[in-house]
Amino acid sequence: MGSYVIKRLVGLVPILFGISVLVFTILHLVPGDPASIMLGTNATPEAIAALRASMGLDQPLITQYLSWLGGLVKGDFGVSVHTGEAILPQILKRFSITLQLTLFAVLIGWSIAIPLGILSAIRVHSKTDIVVRIAALLGISVPNFAVGTLLLLVLSLYFGWFPPIDVVSFWEDPGEALQVFLLPAITMGIVIAAGVLRMTRSAFLETMEKDFIRTAWAKGNSIWTVVFGHALRNSSIPIVTIAGMQIGYLLGGSVIVEQLFSIPGLGQYVLEGIYQRDYPVVQGGVLFVALVFVLVNLLIDIIYTWIDPRIKY
Amino acid sequence: MPPILEVEHLRTTFAQSGRTLTVVEDVSFSVEAGETLGIVGESGCGKSVTSLSIMRLLGKNAKLDGSVRFAGTDVLRLSEKEMQSIRGNRIAMIFQEPMTALNPLHPIGRQIAEPLRRHLGLSRREGAMRAVHLLKEVGIPRAEEIAAEYPHQLSGGMRQRVMIAMAMACQPQLLIADEPTTALDVTIQAQILELMKKLRREHGTAILLITHDLGVVAEMCHRVVVMYAGQIVEEADVRRLFADPRHPYTIGLLASMPSISGGQERLQAIPGAVPQLHEMPAGCRFAPRCPKAMAICREQVPELFPVSATQKCRCWLYREGGEA
């Protein structure tokens, strides 16, 4: 296992390298440069030139890339060309917010999806099943910026409620944080729930047809034992897989939800970076997101071994 | 002494995409305590469905008619809860595929202990100890170690032994074995058949043995029921059946088997194929393939006519109760 993890981590290097090249290339293909964006339509050419020079953008691209990469190898993500702030602390700070939001959203999503998915599978083809399935499909069919806006509107208009405006962490003030993250988490949770529900249902249906489930019934077990003692764990690999994908994606920051609810998460950070052409920010941010994504996948693979003794690395 | 299991006019239908499929039609048989009854028939003739009907393990789309009396009570009339207390306790079952019939994620010992804990209320530790004991009884070496292992770490034969240990855990009165050796190699099959014989001897368990291998039937069973397309076509004492098969299907079946002792230049194949469930012929279901089919065979369903005290046959040839 240990060597497996090491091998996976080593395998990460080319992926991250590929991503860094890709990000760098795309970013520099995008028209616009940070200096003129910063100065806007008031700019004078010399002001732009001066700013570019102070941002180090007057150097050849390859030099810029290599010096960035050089820093990266040493664990230095560089500084924002706009504010001159170090990037890594910002990333970590925002990641912690995104992480909390994601976990909360996942919690909401799963606590809706898994019971309903199981229920739907057990009562397959019943009215409950049909309603649950359609609800799940609706959940993935509505754009989430519409859902988010609607939530905000309804709550503020009819209930005069608005989440606390300062984003606090769960470990600082759980009650407050709960309120802060509630709406965005619900907005994200709906999409998560829809995906997980569908997967839970189909995985469960598949498992419930397996021979060993018949064996479990034949032993005289109650439905409770069959479902939770035998079927659940056996269905969990695809569920964990999709959940892992979702978490991986969301940890990259749900750009739209963060934008909608002014959550200063990682997605926003990178998005702003793109808008501002803050190259090091985008490069560092995306790389970090990719790293997290891949690590989450690794974690999922390790969870597999814990779920299923047949899986060995 | 009344039979331990009496199945009467069992009819199992499935509701499927708007149609009703009758898979098992008017099946009646009984199993005495300590007796082994074989059910033989070709793939898809309803052997498994019959056994699952007895256990009431078919899905919601199945409908059961007739009666299945186990030790005097009709299990078809029991509540699900009552049924649960019978399954794995007084009637146990083993299946064809030992690989897939075991939960891949639970250790062997735990799976064997499960019925014990459920039905006999054993503690986790007692269950574990009993499990090891049972593993030894079915001839598994290093039982303590194996109890902690997972199904995928065992060979096919070992897994089937585990299945048997699990089924025998609560000392059931009836064991339903649905093709317990089909997936195994002959040498392993021989081991498993020996084991079943030994357990039968020691515990006096009645066995309902489902198979399509007439060799296994000859070796294991006291009486045999031959099924064709969801119906029982012949029922007989095992010696009678092999010595004097009556139904044209049984006769054809025996003739179409190549023999290990050689001697046939050409096999007597039964022409045609088993009819599909949704296009069952009217009259006798075997009629389209039957060399002796008569006009009546294509129109009316024959009853299970008694041929002798120990033999019944669903064929118009035996309508008068005697030889035709």
Place this chain on the structure above:
Amino acid sequence: MSTYRRRFWENKTAVVCLAVLAVLTAAAVLAPVIAPHDPTQMFPDHRMEGSSGQFWLGTDQFGRDLFSRIIYGARVSLTVGLLSVLLSAGFGTLFGLIAGYFGRWMDGLIMRVMDVLFAFPEILLALAIVAALGPGTSNTILAIGIVNIPVFTRTVRSAVLSVKNLEFVESARAIGAGTPRILFLEIFPNVTAPLLVQATLAISGAILTESALSFLGLGIQPPDPSWGGMISEARRYMELAPGMIVWPCVTMTVTILAFNMFGDAVRDILDPKHRNR
């Protein structure tokens, strides 16, 4: 195939969804005939009105007819959905076939490249591509298309892996068939089912991604209507003119629902084992 056809007609969901999609497509194709107004025509005196005889679903902030815009929007949204999926399915299938069939370093190389694309946050990738190429329908299609390639590659690859060791592939080799023949005539037809299912799901995903791009200001160019664009524009008028957001949302949801349910139904039809899922 006849059984598939029969199973299709027996599957009510599939038929209903297909009907809905057919109506939508017809509406999109016949937009100039059906739409009561030019979708970009502004009626300054009728801004943000509710539904009326003249404007069936009301008007937007410019006084443009919402009904006409939704119908024309179907053109854009369906085009974006279909073409982008065609793009990603095309490349994804090719890569997936090659990676799955040849395995080894080929597989390694292709899948690592896909990992790179996959690990890149989807919407950011689309955003960056659109920003780099400039906005417009074709670039939106390209961006969404590229973003979806990895999913198709993975789908096809895993389907290939499950098929390539089946005996019929071996038998094709046994009769002396060459690699291209095996790849395209034997294996490919057997990956079409997951491909089709993935495609219907991806179409709805693409429509949603387009709307997200519009939300971020980079979708289809105004004044051409796309549902996503209409919704993101209407967000600001949610209270003043709820119809502006409700109707496109409803249409879009129904469409995506139809695609998704159709995908599910197709899976059921093509895979008898998965009847219930």
Place this chain on the structure above:
Amino acid sequence: SGGGGSASDTANPQPGQQGGSGKTELVVAADQDPVGLDPHKVPAASSARIYALVYDGLTRLDENLNVTPSLAEKWEISPDGKTVTFTLHKGVTFHNGREMTADDVKYSFERILNPETGSIAKSYFASVDVIEAKDPHTVVFKLKHPDAALLTNMASSFAAIVPKEVADLNKEAVGTGPFILEKNEPGQYVLLKKNPDYFKTGLPKVDAIKFQIMKDEAERLAAIRSGKVDIASISADSATLLEGKPGVQVKSYQSLEYSYLGINVKKKPFDDPRVRQAISYAVDRNQIVQTVWKGQASLTGPISPAAANWALDPAAYDSYKQNLDKAKQLLAEAGYPNGFDTVIETASTYPDMVETAQVLQQQLKAIGINARINQLEWGNYIETWKSKEMSLLVGRNTSGTDSDRSLRFFFHTEGSANVWNYSNPRFDELVVTALQTVDQTERKKLYDEAQKLLVEDAPNLFLASPKNFYAVRDNVSFQPTAAGESIALLQATVQ
């Protein structure tokens, strides 16, 4: 919201009389993060709204955009107009406790003028030749030529006086202003607290201001409704919604901004003034006012009507009255009787620009001009703007507190923001002369002519100057004006 990335409204608070009371905090919803806080380097509106409260300039504009004293108590201009002597307010300290002196002023302006700083304010002070600190409280500016805009420009927050000892003002904001930067939490909020030693007694009136970053209009609206924020800038649409609702008041003022359609006068067919004229006649500016701004905007020329002293009445411009026949005729004369195809570029970031573009596109159709809209992501837009290669471009400008900026900066042949390739020697002469003319009536005459000339030549169509809206909670008194948010915040009180 900042228009076209232009400098925020630069204005300085006027000294007030009353003292503050109680522990009061104002929460202001801001739509963007500040991207840095060095007033000489960062021109972004989102930054300027904050450092305008942290720093002071030598002068300040009042509500009516008149120049008033600030750090400079008074000033004297030599008769030839080329020497300006400032007397500094005594006893003014920086937030770090050190007293502000003439050396700081000299340092600040030299920093602005140093090309390496890259300050956009450098162009404001092109006339400055030498700066001398005569004594701790006297600074003398020697000019190359008389500069009528100098004092106004000094009121800009980009001309803030900074302490010479602070190396990086982005990391450490140290000014003399009414508020001290307490905390900057990127993506979340900026917290300012009252400067107890502010040199103008009685100001500011609140103990703290918190700028809460809320990028989404819907969110700002919901926040003000539920009372989570006290002040929020909102759009005209939202203003309609809040009008008459309990708990919230809508405050508005005529802004200095205007939206425009920029035309590249080098590019065919726009090189022909008749084509540009035709476009002007084809455009119904009132419809833009109605549709895009929901009636909450005024017609405008090159100078926003907010600068009442300088702006001409738009009614005076003939081409402002939509006249399709005339437009078609002009097009035909120019050789395009059937119109032509072209592209309108605009920024996706600002919905009003996109909407303006759409209305224009429809209106141009009427005279056969088929324009495709290209909405660009902001960085891309800036690039296009800079390129001088666009055909038509919809944008928004702040016309500036001084007419010199409104005209010379944007349209002089050498003007930094003249990306339209516009060049008219007469116009150049007018605006250069006006800059050096100290007599205000004389100056106004020159500018009047320049404005007319500009509308005639139409390198830009000046479309509408919107009102800006603030939603303000009932318990807050806050009166925004064109002079800027900062002055209003300085005066704001909370019950």
Place this chain on the structure above:
Amino acid sequence: MSQPLLEVKGLKKYFSVKSGFWGKEKVVRAVDGVHLTVYPGETLSIVGESGCGKSTTGRCILRLIEPTEGEILFQGRDIRALNAAELRAARRDMQLVFQDPFASLNPRKTVGQILLDPLIVHGIGTPAERRKRVEEMIEIVGLTRQHLHRFPHEFSGGQRQRIGIARALILRPKLVVADEPVSALDVSIQAQILNLLKDLQREFQLTYLFISHDLSVVRHISDRVAVMYLGKVVEVADKTVLYERPIHPYTQALLSAVPVPDPTREVKRILLEGDLPSPANPPAGCQFHPRCRHCMEVCRTTVPPLKEAEPGHLVACHLG
């Protein structure tokens, strides 16, 4: 005897299976030195338990998988020396019938297409001729022309197996490797297919390499029988000789384990201990020694060679 059609000498196929990560590569000796000779017109059967390497041997012979070692002479030509194009051409003469009638036909093709494919691949005949040949073939295997337009899933298992046989025979091969062609079928259907195979052999002068684990079927169909155990051939003989007078202890046990459909017969059975060992980790010496009743010291250390115990009867046992 005549010239052998097929000679297999020292055939080995090792699979390397990665278990664990990094380095821990296990070698599965699926086939570990197989010698076979098949004469024209005869049926040689390979029997043995699951996993003993029967299928791998069959596939290696057709070079559907690359053998690790050994010589495969088909009509005197070494199959292993052929290049890709030659190999494809050579496949006209050697065909394969598969065990699983469900997996061996492409579900997306009609039966007609499936049967046409071999002809197209080898460029045989004009389209009209091809069609004719396909129609003839389908009737030869006992189906009708109407069946050509259907898809495989519309057929029963026995019918599918007929289609599989038709596909193998449409190129008129000399050698047919039949890998458990009847083990998935019911007895009554199995009999039909066995009869068909026999008829076809006579009609087309086919040579069969028949792979099966069913000893009764093997007795019925073969001329000679080879018994495999753990990747090796342990005994080869004429079928009557092998069934009446088996020499290898494994063969004896195997034969005794088969249940006979005769309830009157006393079961006298040699019960083998334990399971088939894993080919990844075969025992040293004689592969069978851990389960053998007659195991001697030499068996633990030395691999017994396959040698002639009597004319035409080869055994790999230290006893024989």
